[in-house]
Amino acid sequence: MGHLTYEESKKLVVKGLILLAIVTLVEVAIALLGNGHLIEGFRLSRIIMYPLMIGLSLYKAYFIVYEFMHMRYEVKGLAMSVLLPTLLLVWAIIAFFHEGNSWNERRQLILEKNKKEIGYVAPPEEQYEETELI
Amino acid sequence: MATDTALHEEDVHTGSDAWSGGKQPFKASYGKLMMWYFLLSDAFTFAGFLIAYGAMRFSMPTWPVPDYVFSTAPFGIHNAPLIFVTFMTFVLIISSVTMVRAVQEGHRENKRGVIFWMFLTILGGATFLGCQAWEWTTLIKGEGVSVTKNPFSNHFEGGTYVSADELKAAGFIEKDIAHGGDHGHGDDHGDAAHGDDGHGEGDHAHKVNTHYYLAPGTADIPENRYYTKMDHYGKEFAGESFESNTPYLITYHSDGSIYENGAYRSDEDGQIRKEEFGPKAFGALFFFITGFHGFHVLSGVAFLLIILVNVASGLYVKRKNGYEMVEKIGLYWHFVDLVWVFVFLVFYLL
Numbered sequence: 001m002g003h004l005t006y007e008e009s010k011k012l013v014v015k016g017l018i019l020l021a022i023v024t025l026v027e028v029a030i031a032l033l034g035n036g037h038l039i040e041g042f043r044l045s046r047i048i049m050y051p052l053m054i055g056l057s058l059y060k061a062y063f064i065v066y067e068f069m070h071m072r073y074e075v076k077g078l079a080m081s082v083l084l085p086t087l088l089l090v091w092a093i094i095a096f097f098h099e100g101n102s103w104n105e106r107r108q109l110i111l112e113k114n115k116k117e118i119g120y121v122a123p124p125e126e127q128y129e130e131t132e133l134i
Numbered sequence: 135m136a137t138d139t140a141l142h143e144e145d146v147h148t149g150s151d152a153w154s155g156g157k158q159p160f161k162a163s164y165g166k167l168m169m170w171y172f173l174l175s176d177a178f179t180f181a182g183f184l185i186a187y188g189a190m191r192f193s194m195p196t197w198p199v200p201d202y203v204f205s206t207a208p209f210g211i212h213n214a215p216l217i218f219v220t221f222m223t224f225v226l227i228i229s230s231v232t233m234v235r236a237v238q239e240g241h242r243e244n245k246r247g248v249i250f251w252m253f254l255t256i257l258g259g260a261t262f263l264g265c266q267a268w269e270w271t272t273l274i275k276g277e278g279v280s281v282t283k284n285p286f287s288n289h290f291e292g293g294t295y296v297s298a299d300e301l302k303a304a305g306f307i308e309k310d311i312a313h314g315g316d317h318g319h320g321d322d323h324g325d326a327a328h329g330d331d332g333h334g335e336g337d338h339a340h341k342v343n344t345h346y347y348l349a350p351g352t353a354d355i356p357e358n359r360y361y362t363k364m365d366h367y368g369k370e371f372a373g374e375s376f377e378s379n380t381p382y383l384i385t386y387h388s389d390g391s392i393y394e395n396g397a398y399r400s401d402e403d404g405q406i407r408k409e410e411f412g413p414k415a416f417g418a419l420f421f422f423i424t425g426f427h428g429f430h431v432l433s434g435v436a437f438l439l440i441i442l443v444n445v446a447s448g449l450y451v452k453r454k455n456g457y458e459m460v461e462k463i464g465l466y467w468h469f470v471d472l473v474w475v476f477v478f479l480v481f482y483l484l
Contacts, residue, residue, distance in 0.1 A: 009238050017231045021224065024478075028220050031483045035201050037215055050484060057479040061472055068234050068468045078160035082170050089181050096185045100192030108195065111290075 016067055020060060027056050163455075169462045173469045176430075180473050183423045184480055190415045196288030198412050199382035200482045203279075203286050206272050219482050222265045223474065229258025230471040237464040240457025245445065248457055252442045255467065259435040266428050270421070278386070278393035281421055284412040285393045287385040289378050292401040295363035297372030301397060304406055306360055360406060363396035371396075385409045420481060427477050430470050437463050 004012065030052055034044035066072045071079050160167060191197050201215035211217070232254040239247030273279045279286070302308060352358045363371040364386050376383055376398075385396045395408040441463050444450060450457045 006238065006242060010235075013231055013234050013238070016234070017227065020227045020230075024220065024223050024227065027479075027483055028216055031201065032215060035199065035215075037201060053479060053483045057475050057483075060475045064230070064468055064472045064475070068230060068471075069465055074162065075160045078162055078167065078170065081160070082174050085174060086177060086181075089178075089185070092181070092185055093188065096189040097192050100189035103193035104195060107193070 012067060016063065019063065023056050023060050027053050030056075163458060165458065165462055166465070169465050173465065176469065177473075180423075180426070180476070183419075183426065184476060187419045187423065187480055190413070190419060194288070194413045194415075195290065196379050196381035196412075198284065198286035198288070198416055200484075202382040202384065203273075203277070204269075204482060206276065208268060216482055218265070218269065219478065222262055222269070223478055225258055225262045225265065226471050226474050229255045229262070230468055232258060233464045233467045237457070237461050240450075240460040243451070243454075243456065245448070245451060248445050248460055249442065252438060252445065252460070256435055256438050256442065259431055259438065259467075263428060263431055263435070266424065266431075270424075273420075277384075279417045279420070281418045282414055283393065284414055284416040285385050286381075286412045286416065287383055287409055288381050288412045289376060289383070289409070292376060292378045293398040293407070294373060294375040294401070295371050295396060295398045296406060297370065298362050300372075300399075301360060301362065301406070306406075359394070360397035360408065361394050363398065363409070381412075383409075385411060423477060424481065427470070427473055430473065434463075434467050434470050438467070 029038070030044070030049055032038050033042070034046070034049040036043045065083075071082075162170075204219055205213055205215040207214050207218040207221075232251045236248050236251035236255060239251060277285065296304070298308070363374070365371060365384055378401075386393060395411065397406055398409055399405070400407050441459055445457070445460065450459055453459075
């Protein structure tokens, strides 16, 4: 759009390319380092790795939408009418991940219960009938 | 930020027939605004799929670790975790950047520039599709992942993989089976004499390298077959131990066409058990979501080609709206890149 001169916007493109490439490399480096591929015997905790990688990905997404897709230069109403509905996804993520976790817990519970020995006592009626038959 | 200059251009050039009220909502043309809302709806579709992936993953005690699933690259590179997919990501980023350049040249009404940068964008998109085709082929044919099968196992108990000798010592019997070109020659290749069930084997079949073991006296059904643990290059993993919930180990005893469960000795009770395959949902989700993204790339390439032909024919010069069509397909193309950022995150990084 019209606010940047041609030279400025060309510079922005080069900046974007370098920025996205570096962020991607950092993400991959975190993944490899964290899972112990780069340094023998060195691992990162997932509590550190995951937020870092998610944060960097969100930054890439922000950069693509705001600079490459020119959202920064659109009218605020347009930007908000597109961006605000995506906030609904926050709730979807919380709800569905919670649900998934609950499936897992229930499955574990069933596995545990199945392992337990069951002291099965036959109901008295059946025992009675059996002795009668014999 | 105000959009004065842009507003003037568009007031003059964009047709008032689409927005006949005389005033453009959000100071954007009809086509551009609707492209944004289409992309918003598409974002929800993708988000739905990715959230389903997350929910499935949360519902499993373990999940394959991507570094071990995606560790092959062309030209015979093995054990190079995530390298190929990083290359694919770069291809998509670069094609996104060339698309920005095409849109910029469009605003300057520079036809040759638009053609040049759009052509590079199409080349990037096609390269990405080629890479994805290679990746899928490797996963399906080389690693044995399919919509219903995921050989990247998970464990609920610790144990040690047993070697062929250990299996024999524990009373299992060695046999060879032919896979692939089995023409039903009744030729028995069982090396020990206990081959009581004359299983048909092709004697000149190309693949006779798979051993299996039967406990004496049991029927020859898949449930009674035990295998030594191998990776997908046929290297034996005998003796290697694993802790419970080690998510990434690959279960193979493979001649390249079949994928079977490996045998291990449980830490808990010393019994020889079959190793379970990993969660099936992994394969289905992977092929469905990356396939859906790949379909977006494919249709993006098709639309880019159509618009490239229109640009070359001079159609958008006559419209005098700063090549707005190129800008709209540009929005779509950036969105495809945007989705890949998240597909890359959830499938390959996390």
